[in-house]
Amino acid sequence: xxxxxxxxxxxxxxxxxxxxxxxxxxxxxxxxxxxxxxxxxxxxxxxxxxxxxxxxxxxxxxxxxxxxxxxxxxxxxxxxxxxxxxxxxxxxxxxxxxxxxxxxxxxxxxxxxxxxxxxxxxxxxxxxxxxxxxxxxxxxxxxxxxxxxxxxxxxxxxxxxxxxxxxxxxxxxxxxxxxxxxxxxxxxxxxxxxxxxxxxxxxxxxxxxxxxxxxxxxxxxxxxxxxxxxxxxxxxxxxxxxxxxxxxxxxxxxxxxxxxxxxxxxxxxxxxxxxxxxxxxxxxxxxxxxxxxxxxxxxxxxxxxxxxxxxxxxxxxxxxxxxxxxxxxxxxxxxxxxxxxxxxxxxxxxxxxxxxxxxxxxxxxxxxxxxxxxxxxxxxxxxxxxxxxxxxxxxxxxxxxxxxxxxxxxxxxxxxxxxxxxxxxxxxxxxxxxxxxxxxxxxxxxxxxxxxxxxxxxxxxxxxxxxxxxxxxxxxxxxxxxxxxxxxxxxxxxxxxx
Numbered sequence: 001x002x003x004x005x006x007x008x009x010x011x012x013x014x015x016x017x018x019x020x021x022x023x024x025x026x027x028x029x030x031x032x033x034x035x036x037x038x039x040x041x042x043x044x045x046x047x048x049x050x051x052x053x054x055x056x057x058x059x060x061x062x063x064x065x066x067x068x069x070x071x072x073x074x075x076x077x078x079x080x081x082x083x084x085x086x087x088x089x090x091x092x093x094x095x096x097x098x099x100x101x102x103x104x105x106x107x108x109x110x111x112x113x114x115x116x117x118x119x120x121x122x123x124x125x126x127x128x129x130x131x132x133x134x135x136x137x138x139x140x141x142x143x144x145x146x147x148x149x150x151x152x153x154x155x156x157x158x159x160x161x162x163x164x165x166x167x168x169x170x171x172x173x174x175x176x177x178x179x180x181x182x183x184x185x186x187x188x189x190x191x192x193x194x195x196x197x198x199x200x201x202x203x204x205x206x207x208x209x210x211x212x213x214x215x216x217x218x219x220x221x222x223x224x225x226x227x228x229x230x231x232x233x234x235x236x237x238x239x240x241x242x243x244x245x246x247x248x249x250x251x252x253x254x255x256x257x258x259x260x261x262x263x264x265x266x267x268x269x270x271x272x273x274x275x276x277x278x279x280x281x282x283x284x285x286x287x288x289x290x291x292x293x294x295x296x297x298x299x300x301x302x303x304x305x306x307x308x309x310x311x312x313x314x315x316x317x318x319x320x321x322x323x324x325x326x327x328x329x330x331x332x333x334x335x336x337x338x339x340x341x342x343x344x345x346x347x348x349x350x351x352x353x354x355x356x357x358x359x360x361x362x363x364x365x366x367x368x369x370x371x372x373x374x375x376x377x378x379x380x381x382x383x384x385x386x387x388x389x390x391x392x393x394x395x396x397x398x399x400x401x402x403x404x405x406x407x408x409x410x411x412x413x414x415x416x417x418x419x420x421x422x423x424x425x426x427x428x429x430x431x432x433x434x435x436x437x438x439x440x441x442x443x444x445x446x447x448x449x450x451x452x453x454x455x456x457x458x459x460x461x462x463x464x465x466x467x468x469x470x471x472x473x474x475x476x477x478x479x480x481x482x483x484x485x486x487x488x489x490x491x492x493x494x495x496x497x498x
Contacts, residue, residue, distance in 0.1 A: 019078030041067035068094040085110035104339040108374040127339035130314025132204035139297035149267030152247035157198035175404035188384035191237035195346035215239035223475035390469035409453040414481030
């Protein structure tokens with residue numbers, strides 16, 4: 001990729017990456033877009049090692065101040081989600097352009113502070129919201145701008161992603177350390193906050209912004225998530241959002257037993273729907289029973305280059321727009337104002353749900369008068385105590401320090417059992433019975449490790465039965481993993497059909 005120049009410029013942008021988990025997903029794309037990665041920052045030593053292996057001679061540190069003191073132009077900010085607002089302001093204060101991972105900030109007060117920090121700095125700030133820039137979404141944007149669909153009436157976009165294991169591991173799959181803790185934000189953050197991957201495409205395609213949001217609490221939750229209650233991970237998070245043209249969208253985030261990324265748009269002249277694996281279909285002709293046909297967006301050279309990168313090419317395009325604005329001044333789709341537009345509905349949806357569905361305004365932070373109302377609005381979900389919440393403080397850390405590894409293993413192995421057990425209940429209805437045989441063989445091959453992980457989980461449960469750590473282990477072991485059946489003497493023979 002480094003040999004395929006995109007911009008007609010010899011100017012190179014010296015880039016530092018702050019947060020070397022998600023941040024390194026962008027690394028291979030940087031060279032083609034005039035970025036030279038020269039510095040990295042992460043508190044995890046194993047992530048710094050990986051960064052330096054990819055960047056011999058680069059600077060790496062665990063200290064943010066030391067990182068920001070280095071001589072480079074821009075920061076790819078991929079720290080923990082609730083920290084993005086404050087971290088972005090630190091980067092701007094150090095004279096760095098900022099490409100921030102989603103979301104842009106955690107409270108409305110931070111939103112006001114960030115907008116004004118960008119305005120004072122004169123530096124480039126972009127949000128790395130990448131879902132609007134897959135080939136299909138970019139095609140829909142072009143056709144929407146050409147008037148093919150008319151005005152937005154309604155949209156349904158989804159980002160339903162069951163990511164239980166990421167509560168207990170880093171993004172690279174290694175268990176969280178110390179081992180008696182959980183992930184700093186993925187383990188507790190209400191899914192409404194993470195609203196940008198579904199809302200962002202609607203904003204970009206239709207050219208509208210959100211103005212009001214309402215939501216309700218969903219009380220049912222999947223096993224193995226922290227914490228319990230109205231706020232927190234583990235459940236579904238739908239909201240209804242009023243858009244600036246008077247249209248409405250259903251924004252669906254959260255976790256269920258069916259990951260889903262269905263995307264549907266209804267305009268006054270035509271409609272579109274995308275279902276992952278089934279491509280794009282349009283219904284054109286101004287009527288609900290007009291012809292509905294599949295289309296395939298044409299690709300140019302940049303599309304083909306983008307397709308080799310992450311998130312359906314979206315990672316390429318957010319880097320492209322960031323570099324383009326630094327090099328030429330041409331604005332990117334997600335400047336700080338659009339970043340606020342796409343972030344605020346998540347904050348306000350949590351508030352709406354906790355208030356029984358009361359509609360909440362989505363202020364336009366372009367307007368200084370609207371900022372004043374929210375300048376001191378520091379409301380936020382109360383964070384879970386990720387370091388000390390799992391077990392009593394007097395617990396034996398030699399024992400509890402095995403929790404994150406045990407939980408990561410238990411999630412993997414209990415779901416291996418659950419898939420086989422539940423599909424066995426409909427074995428006679430399967431179109432392809434061989435798939436059930438594959439599940440059975442996979443479980444049989446892993447049975448010794450399954451039983452080992454179950455025994456490790458039971459030991460922690462028995463040692464601290466009333467703890468949060470024991471609760472999530474118990475849910476996975478008993479509700480999902482079928483502990484009694486799996487540990488029964490005859491289970492291995494059952495798997496072998498004896």
